[in-house]
Amino acid sequence: MKEVTRVVIVQGHCLLRSALIERLEREPWIEVCAVSSDVAEAQELILKHRPHVAVINISPKCSAGMTSLKKLKREFIGLAVLAFACDSEFEDLYAGLALRSEANGYVSSADTPGELVRAIRTVRGGKRYISPRIRSNRNGHTAAHEVLAGLSRREAEVFCLTGCGHVPKSIAEMMNLSVKTIESYRERIRAKMDLDNGADLLYSSVSFMRNATRRGIDASDYEAIRALLSTTA
Numbered sequence: 670m671k672e673v674t675r676v677v678i679v680q681g682h683c684l685l686r687s688a689l690i691e692r693l694e695r696e697p698w699i700e701v702c703a704v705s706s707d708v709a710e711a712q713e714l715i716l717k718h719r720p721h722v723a724v725i726n727i728s729p730k731c732s733a734g735m736t737s738l739k740k741l742k743r744e745f746i747g748l749a750v751l752a753f754a755c756d757s758e759f760e761d762l763y764a765g766l767a768l769r770s771e772a773n774g775y776v777s778s779a780d781t782p783g784e785l786v787r788a789i790r791t792v793r794g795g796k797r798y799i800s801p802r803i804r805s806n807r808n809g810h811t812a813a814h815e816v817l818a819g820l821s822r823r824e825a826e827v828f829c830l831t832g833c834g835h836v837p838k839s840i841a842e843m844m845n846l847s848v849k850t851i852e853s854y855r856e857r858i859r860a861k862m863d864l865d866n867g868a869d870l871l872y873s874s875v876s877f878m879r880n881a882t883r884r885g886i887d888a889s890d891y892e893a894i895r896a897l898l899s900t901t902a
Contacts, residue, residue, distance in 0.1 A: 674793045675718060677703040679711045679725040679737070682755075689724065692782045699789065708737040715745055722789050727767055728754040742771045749773040749792040764803045769820065774798030819861045827854040831871060832878030 676699055680686045686704055693699045703714035708725075715723070727738055738750055751774045752767040754760055764775040773792040776785050777800035784800065791798040820828060823844075830840045837851045844851070855870060864870050 673698055673700050674722060674789065675700050675702040675720040676722045676724060676789065677705065677711060677714055677718065677720040679705050679708060679723060696786055708740055712744060715748065721793055722749045722751055724751045726755060727752045727763060738767060738772055739770045751776060751788055751792050753778055760803065764799065775803060776800050777802040820858060824854050824858050827851060828858055828874050829878060832874030
């Protein structure tokens with residue numbers, strides 16, 4: 670790629686920002702034109718420098734979360750956003766949330782620096798990038814980024830709670846909604862995931878949550894599930 674690709678980095682950790690800058694500036698076709706620790710500052714820098722790609726940490730602990738990603742995509746049409754997260758144990762879940770929030774790609778925190786460069790080249794070229802580590806982390810189940818990418822936050826909550834063994838009535842009580850509303854969400858989930866009936870939905874959600882539980886999510890703790898998914902609020 671002969672044309673220089675201007676990149677802005679949105680990352681809350683100073684040391685990680687420095688490492689990203691050092692690696693990317695080794696590439697003659699990449700120019701790190703701005704660095705920010707928060708989205709409010711990043712917006713001003715993007716207006717000033719007009720970067721092609723924003724590399725943004727979407728972990729709530731490290732940056733401003735998924736809301737920041739959506740804000741950048743909404744404010745700057747044409748800006749390619751490449752997301753990553755510090756929380757490696759929930760990484761495939763974050764990938765799903767990021768792609769659902771219109772990120773152009775997701776790079777794993779475990780990827781090599783060369784993979785990050787490849788990811789920037791891919792999204793700069795107008796294509797979607799998903800880390801090979803995320804795509805291959807299936808373990809016999811549908812990858813989380815594929816499960817969550819098409820669901821709204823409320824639908825994702827209903828899907829996860831269904832997978833924890835809750836029936837529509839108990840889900841309605843937990844979410845403070847009517848049973849009819851929960852059934853409506855379930856119908857939308859089945860349509861989006863191309864599931865024939867409630868039994869297929871139950872099987873898919875239980876398989877997904879069993880896999881999630883092995884990665885440290887307490888399947889009985891609705892607030893834990895809600896806190897993770899609410900990063901898209």
